[in-house]
Amino acid sequence: MHVMFHRYGQFAGGIDLPDENASTIDQPIGMVDSVATLRVPLAPCGTAGASPVVDVGTNVQCGERLAAAPGPGGVDIFAPAAGRVAALTTAVVRHGRDLLACPAIELTDIHGGCGMGAAREVRDWRTVSSNTIRQQLAEGQIATSRPRPEPLIRWVQRAVATACQDLIVNAMENQPYITADHRLLVEYGPQVMQGLAILALACEARQVFLAVDARRTRDYASLVEPAIQYSVNRVALPHKYPIGADPILIKVLTRREVPLGGRPTDIGAAVIDASTCLAAYRWVACGQRLTGRVVTVNGDGVARPGNVFVPFGTSCHDLLGETDAPCVLGGPMTGRQVDGDAVVSPACESVLAVTPTPHAPPSQCIRCGWCRDHCPVRLNVAMLNDMYELGDVAQAEHLGVTACVGCGVCSYVCPARLPLTDRVRRLAGTVRHHRRSMPLLSDMAPSPAAEADR
Amino acid sequence: MTQPASDISTTVSLGYDGHAPLFRAPEKIRTVFIVTLVAACLPLAGGILFFGYRAAWVAAIAIASCAVFERFYFRVTHTPALLGRSHAYLTGMLLALTLPPFTPWWVVVMAAAFAIIVGKAIFGGVGHFLWQPALLGRFAVAVIVPILASLGIDANLTPDQWPLLAPQHMLLGDIGDVQPMRPGEIYRGWQDHDLPEDDDGWAVPLPTQTLRPLTVATVDVEPAFSSLAAVREHIDHRKPAALTQLPPVGDMLLGARPGGIGETCAVVIVVAGLYLIYRNYVKWGLPLCFLLAAAAVAAVAPVRVDVGGERSVSWPIIAEGLDVGLAYATYQVLSGAVLLGAFFLATEMTSRPVLGGAQMLFGAGAGATAMLLKLYTTLPIPTYVAILIWNTLTPTIDMVWRPRVYGQRHVLRFRRKQH
Numbered sequence: 001m002h003v004m005f006h007r008y009g010q011f012a013g014g015i016d017l018p019d020e021n022a023s024t025i026d027q028p029i030g031m032v033d034s035v036a037t038l039r040v041p042l043a044p045c046g047t048a049g050a051s052p053v054v055d056v057g058t059n060v061q062c063g064e065r066l067a068a069a070p071g072p073g074g075v076d077i078f079a080p081a082a083g084r085v086a087a088l089t090t091a092v093v094r095h096g097r098d099l100l101a102c103p104a105i106e107l108t109d110i111h112g113g114c115g116m117g118a119a120r121e122v123r124d125w126r127t128v129s130s131n132t133i134r135q136q137l138a139e140g141q142i143a144t145s146r147p148r149p150e151p152l153i154r155w156v157q158r159a160v161a162t163a164c165q166d167l168i169v170n171a172m173e174n175q176p177y178i179t180a181d182h183r184l185l186v187e188y189g190p191q192v193m194q195g196l197a198i199l200a201l202a203c204e205a206r207q208v209f210l211a212v213d214a215r216r217t218r219d220y221a222s223l224v225e226p227a228i229q230y231s232v233n234r235v236a237l238p239h240k241y242p243i244g245a246d247p248i249l250i251k252v253l254t255r256r257e258v259p260l261g262g263r264p265t266d267i268g269a270a271v272i273d274a275s276t277c278l279a280a281y282r283w284v285a286c287g288q289r290l291t292g293r294v295v296t297v298n299g300d301g302v303a304r305p306g307n308v309f310v311p312f313g314t315s316c317h318d319l320l321g322e323t324d325a326p327c328v329l330g331g332p333m334t335g336r337q338v339d340g341d342a343v344v345s346p347a348c349e350s351v352l353a354v355t356p357t358p359h360a361p362p363s364q365c366i367r368c369g370w371c372r373d374h375c376p377v378r379l380n381v382a383m384l385n386d387m388y389e390l391g392d393v394a395q396a397e398h399l400g401v402t403a404c405v406g407c408g409v410c411s412y413v414c415p416a417r418l419p420l421t422d423r424v425r426r427l428a429g430t431v432r433h434h435r436r437s438m439p440l441l442s443d444m445a446p447s448p449a450a451e452a453d454r
Numbered sequence: 455m456t457q458p459a460s461d462i463s464t465t466v467s468l469g470y471d472g473h474a475p476l477f478r479a480p481e482k483i484r485t486v487f488i489v490t491l492v493a494a495c496l497p498l499a500g501g502i503l504f505f506g507y508r509a510a511w512v513a514a515i516a517i518a519s520c521a522v523f524e525r526f527y528f529r530v531t532h533t534p535a536l537l538g539r540s541h542a543y544l545t546g547m548l549l550a551l552t553l554p555p556f557t558p559w560w561v562v563v564m565a566a567a568f569a570i571i572v573g574k575a576i577f578g579g580v581g582h583f584l585w586q587p588a589l590l591g592r593f594a595v596a597v598i599v600p601i602l603a604s605l606g607i608d609a610n611l612t613p614d615q616w617p618l619l620a621p622q623h624m625l626l627g628d629i630g631d632v633q634p635m636r637p638g639e640i641y642r643g644w645q646d647h648d649l650p651e652d653d654d655g656w657a658v659p660l661p662t663q664t665l666r667p668l669t670v671a672t673v674d675v676e677p678a679f680s681s682l683a684a685v686r687e688h689i690d691h692r693k694p695a696a697l698t699q700l701p702p703v704g705d706m707l708l709g710a711r712p713g714g715i716g717e718t719c720a721v722v723i724v725v726a727g728l729y730l731i732y733r734n735y736v737k738w739g740l741p742l743c744f745l746l747a748a749a750a751v752a753a754v755a756p757v758r759v760d761v762g763g764e765r766s767v768s769w770p771i772i773a774e775g776l777d778v779g780l781a782y783a784t785y786q787v788l789s790g791a792v793l794l795g796a797f798f799l800a801t802e803m804t805s806r807p808v809l810g811g812a813q814m815l816f817g818a819g820a821g822a823t824a825m826l827l828k829l830y831t832t833l834p835i836p837t838y839v840a841i842l843i844w845n846t847l848t849p850t851i852d853m854v855w856r857p858r859v860y861g862q863r864h865v866l867r868f869r870r871k872q873h
């Protein structure tokens with residue numbers, strides 16, 4: 001009898017968050033109600049918009065190419081549903097905690113989405129070489145489903161260039177509400193494992209980890225068999241926020257630390273999520289384009305909470321229905337509050353209607369030290385807050401501000417209600433900007449140009 | 455092929471907002487101060503038990519005048535950091551805990567004025583002050599009252615004998631109405647001492663004053679006992695030996711000994727302190743290091759021993775054996791304000807270092823300094839002075855104490871096991 005999931009250690013700091021996922025965790029993935037219009041974003045990766053290759057007024061089929069990538073940083077865009085190209089417009093999408101207003105193609109007269117449909121394997125990927133797989137991934141024009149998407153092939157190339165040792169699937173999902181990757185693992189476990197094997201082949205990774213929440217392992221029985229077949233290390237980690245942040249996960253699994261201002265690939269670790277694995281499998285093995293993703297829809301006053309497969313370009317308003325609570329793209333700790341007309345893109349693992357905890361306006365720091373005690377990367381956030389107020393970026397860099405993983409824990413615990421996460425982000429952004437514009441002055445950055453995927 | 459219109463062809467960042475995370479922990483600044491205030495009520499309750507209603511009166515004046523002074527200062531200057539009165543109440547409460555129960559009302563008001571205006575407001579309020587405000591107020595009156603006394607104003611915060619209520623007059627007695635020890639009279643402890651007729655309690659010397667001739671040569675009193683072994687005898691038999699003036703250990707723990715209002719009830723202070731640690735308002739390292747350092751200094755600091763007319767100096771714990779040495783150290787820690795300082799005063803968030811390790815350094819330094827001052831000087835408030843000294847060093851400790859952040863280079867190469 002094989003051990004289903006191995007257990008690993010912990011990290012210092014972090015907090016226990018309420019779970020709030022009872023209403024979605026056991027519900028099968030559903031389909032989104034038919035929507036009237038889609039506004040398909042042309043720049044999900046935060047580049048310039050892809051150039052449209054269809055005219056206004058044409059009818060497009062599901063999976064038809066709508067726009068061509070603007071360069072190596074972007075991806076081609078495919079029609080998420082059959083319909084008529086109504087107009088060129090703009091759409092608001094999430095990019096990390098940033099929001100982008102990007103060009104979009106509006107589709108109307110939607111008839112028939114692409115869906116998750118039962119996919120048949122049409123290509124044999126098990127016997128081909130890494131190079132072939134990479135070529136196929138490049139043709140696939142898949143965007144990763146991380147908070148800051150990028151073309152999957154770019155991610156693979158970076159992993160190859162840095163001789164990636166560990167490929168880690170981050171299915172921790174330990175923010176309240178979110179269960180999208182969990183449902184994927186439950187319902188599409190074998191496919192996700194095959195997608196992971198495809199990515200491992202493409203990255204030429206030596207070890208492959210699947211990191212899941214220790215409380216949910218018994219739901220994942222169906223993926224154990226294929227995981228063993230593709231020699232995936234199954235790891236169950238304790239539930240403590242923010243163990244799902246990439247640098248923390250890598251630290252717990254490998255004891256290696258992402259250098260300041262660097263990326264996981266700098267220390268030979270590549271982190272991906274279950275959605276992207278499934279997308280890779282569906283393209284490489286079944287020849288199906290990436291046109292949508294599984295999104296958790298939940299929150300106060302949401303009529304039908306659950307996980308649904310949503311075509312890209314569906315607006316939050318269509319998903320949530322009538323609700324008074326503000327709409328949030330992403331999790332409640334790291335997501336971004338938006339208007340109802342923001343649309344679903346690969347970066348969006350959940351669309352929530354959450355009322356923020358009401359709180360008094362920020363007052364002064366009382367130096368309780370809780371921000372620092374709970375910070376998973378052990379930043380002295382109270383002192384960084386002083387540096388923010390003094391405008392002392394050099395000192396902030398000296399304190400290691402670029403190590404911040406943007407988890408939001410410091411703001412969460414601060415009794416003075418200071419927007420610490422935001423301030424640390426701004427400091428880190430300024431430091432990175434300085435490094436980029438003055439690379440000769442940066443003495444410690446292993447990859448100065450790295451805008452770490454946070 | 456359609457060329458998109460120029461205004462929608464580019465991707466524009468809409469920037470960050472300050473909303474995330476959407477959830478916030480329930481703890482507010484107000485909660486922190488109010489809970490600490492409630493915890494500080496426990497030592498105050500002990501003080502009221504042993505020193506009567508006059509102690510409650512001092513506390514009421516201190517809290518009210520702190521609130522009034524802060525309100526007044528805010529009205530005049532509108533310093534935003536003074537908004538909310540919970541910290542003023544807390545400061546008033548802590549100030550009351552450090553004052554003797556017989557303090558005249560105008561001295562309390564003066565201490566509150568110094569605490570709020572000099573200690574807190576002119577620094578810019580909570581989060582900015584350098585010295586714990588209550589201690590600054592206490593320090594100010596400790597300096598000013600003797601000066602006023604020398605000018606003929608009748609006030610004395612450091613009498614030779616301090617009041618203590620007898621068991622029958624607990625809580626309701628008047629500490630103005632106590633019987634001083636007659637010369638040569640032996641104090642037998644709170645439970646066993648003869649009940650005073652017509653009086654509510656006794657006036658006895660502070661334990662600190664009794665212990666002081668052991669270490670301070672300038673005190674012109676013969677050591678009350680010739681050897682520390684007397685302490686053992688005293689502890690073993692609960693009988694007054696040569697060490698006549700010290701209450702039994704049980705009294706010291708309960709708080710049935712003279713002292714400041716909140717300084718005496720050791721057990722209650724520890725319980726309240728543990729609750730603050732449980733609430734995470736105090737990190738365990740600071741009080742623990744404070745107490746350990748104080749006990750360690752007391753255990754090894756030289757003592758004057760009068761053997762056969764020869765005054766010599768020895769290390770108590772080595773010269774007198776472990777048991778006597780430990781008992782002596784316990785007495786030193788339990789007398790005076792070491793416990794109150796460790797759990798309530800040194801832990802004031804703004805005036806202690808932020809990081810855990812730095813707090814341990816701070817606590818150990820303050821504890822050692824407090825015990826050294828207590829042993830070798832005649833300062834009336836050695837613990838408070840020590841904490842104020844270390845408060846002064848806090849910004850420096852904060853700047854210097856920088857543990858490694860994830861991803862920073864190790865200063866010492868230290869490889870962990872690889873999985």
Ligand code: SF4
Nearest residue numbers: 375404405407408410
């Ligand atoms: S400083 Fe960054 S890593 Fe640390 S708690 Fe705040 S958001 Fe998280």
Ligand code: SF4
Nearest residue numbers: 365366368369371414
């Ligand atoms: S949690 Fe807030 S109040 Fe406490 S030290 Fe950090 S910044 Fe200051």
